[in-house]
Amino acid sequence: MILRLLMTKCFHHRVLSCGSKVHIQVKYYCQNEKSLQDLCKYLNISESQARFLQIKNRCVKKLNGDEIKNLVKTVNELGFPSDVVVNEPSICSILPVTLKFRYRVLEECGVLNLSVKHLVSYMSLIKEKTIGELKTLGVISPLVNIENKLANCMTQWPTSLTTLVYGDVDKLTLYSLRLKIIQRYLELILDITEIEFSRGLKIYPTLKHRPLAVINETLSILQTKISMPTEKIKSNFYLIHADPDNMKHILFKLRSIGGIDIKEVIRRYPKLAVKSYTSLLEIRNVLEEFGISNEAQTRCFQIYTLSPQTVKERLEKARSIPEFKTFLNHPRFLKMIHYNNTAMKRLRHLYDMNKKCLSLNVLSGSTAHYEIFEKAPGDRLGKGKDLVFCISESLGNAYSMNDIRKRVKRHPFWINIPLVQVKYVYEKLSTEFSPKDIYENCPILLYPWNKVKDVMNLVNKSCDSNQPLHLYEFLDLQKLSNTQKLSLILYLLEKNHYFSGNGVWNDEKNKNIDTVSNILVQNKNALIQ
Incomplete structure (x- = not known):
């Protein structure tokens, strides 16, 4: 009898495990077929070619329809035909924004006849070979003064400056030369020290591969359009690699949030300068949909640092919790949404302590204030x-x-x-x-x-x-x-x-x-x- 029970349990376990494997395989097969159809659609190739492309390159298998569409769109924007993705499938492992930046960096460096192969071998070109070797190989014209060409991408050099880099430039790599120019430029514009620059690169390494013209335009917008103080840019180093096009959209399309000029808001909360324009717009629409007043928004602009989906989910949940719903029209209500996890944790704990007289400050205020309330006798x-x-x-x-x-x-x-x-x-x-x-x-x-x-x-x-x-x-x-x-x-x-x-x-x-x-x-x- 015991043996029969054990055999029955083992059988059920096998059936369940087999069932889960079959479910995973079916799901994977469906995703694979969808990816196959998208490849045929956007690359204009046959099903057999698409299947061969997936077998040959694993990174192609991982792409969904939107990713394939964005990749093809980016490749076309850079002046390449769609079939380069078929001929050079390793490009599928590179993000579209990275492709754009690589193209602009190599263009600034004077690389001749830019091709997709240059984009794929980007790291090898700029870090492993010196400028002299690249000139010998014909990748860069031997007549081009790379130092001046790169320096011309920046527009705010002092007129009295004559030399940027000391020593033989041809013995440097494009990577090291670019870093020296970026460092020198930031020293002159923002008064950044060598230690601050090194620390900034360590925390935000993507700055190393940012096109110089993009860095220049970003700093120009921050200083002239937004009037961001120099010290604030230095203390928030991530601002240097903000996307200038995105900032333009924020400044000229979004214009204001909570009834306050967006420039003033960014000066107070610099993180918003690196937030996507579409995300900021979605969050503003969500807040308007839930009837959140401008005054409440001005009390907590940090709410715009969250994702639109998170803000919407938290607001919907707040409507179902009596303690949160009570403060729905409170000027400081968004603090509870921004610090939602903390507020929920405190609410649970205070329930256990049978404390029901909960103020907004207790739920979302400082830890010190909360601890005083928690330890105080009575309610x-x-x-x-x-x-x-x-x-x-x-x-x-x-x-x-x-x-x-x-x-x-x-x-x-x-x-x-x-x-x-x-x-x-x-x-x-x-x-x-x-x-x-x-x-x-x-x-x-x-x-x-x-x-x-x-x-x-x-x-x-x-x-x-x-x-x-x-x-x-x-x-x-x-x-x-x-x-x-x-x-x-x-x-x-x-x-x-x-x-x-x-x-x-x-x-x-x-x-x-x-x-x-x-x-x-x-x-x-x-x-x-």
């Missing part, structure tokens, strides 16, 4: 700014925050109530009472909904049956306005607690957890998942 909202904002937002911003604060502050435990509960109670009350009625009785938002509902049902029942409340025989409830009715409900809520304010706590545990706690528990489970 409170700090200065109560977020509570006042929450009530003001719920009331449609029709009343000043100072007036709301004065009214709600009358309650002794006004900063000990979770914002989620306040929002929940308002939503329930707003179905029967106007914002003005609720504003006149702001402290009622601090009470658990189950208590408010019970008292409200009692008052409504007395009104409907035309029977006076106990001990209030001479009170005609039908003549009360909604504001007065709400005041009566608030009075009855506190009557049994001798108007001490303790009516905000639930009787069972003496804590500020009402029926909305069910939402909190469900939310906690969602966070864990």
